[in-house]
Amino acid sequence: MTTTVKTLALALATGFAAMPLVAAAQTTDPTTMTCAEFTALDDAGKTAAVMALHAAGPNAATPMDEAGTTAASTALTSACEATPEATAMEVMATVAQ
Numbered sequence: 695m696t697t698t699v700k701t702l703a704l705a706l707a708t709g710f711a712a713m714p715l716v717a718a719a720q721t722t723d724p725t726t727m728t729c730a731e732f733t734a735l736d737d738a739g740k741t742a743a744v745m746a747l748h749a750a751g752p753n754a755a756t757p758m759d760e761a762g763t764t765a766a767s768t769a770l771t772s773a774c775e776a777t778p779e780a781t782a783m784e785v786m787a788t789v790a791q
Contacts, residue, residue: 725750725783729774732782740767747786766790 722731724746732743744767748758758766769789770782777785 725781727782728778729780729782729785730778733771733774733778737767740771743782744770744786747783750783751786751790753790 724732724743727743732740735743741763744763745758747770748754748763748766766786766789770786773785773789774780774782
C-alpha cells in the first residue's frame, strides 16, 4: 500500500511539474497575433513568427534568407511598437512594401 501511495504521489508531482512545459508549447498563431503579442516574444520567437508570416503572405514563393528575416523582424518590431493593437500580419504587409 505504501508503495502504491508513493507511486501515485510521484506520478501526480511529475504531471504537475510538466504542465508549464505543455502550456509553453502552445503558441499563438503568428498570422492572427497582435503586435503587442509579437513584441513580447524573444528574438527566437520573433524570427519564427516573421518566417511564418512570410510563408503565409503574398511573397511566400520568394525565399527569405537570414539577413532578410533579421531585417524584417527589426522593422516589424519598430512598426508594431507604434500600433500594438494591430495584427502583426497587417503590419508585416506594410513593412514588406
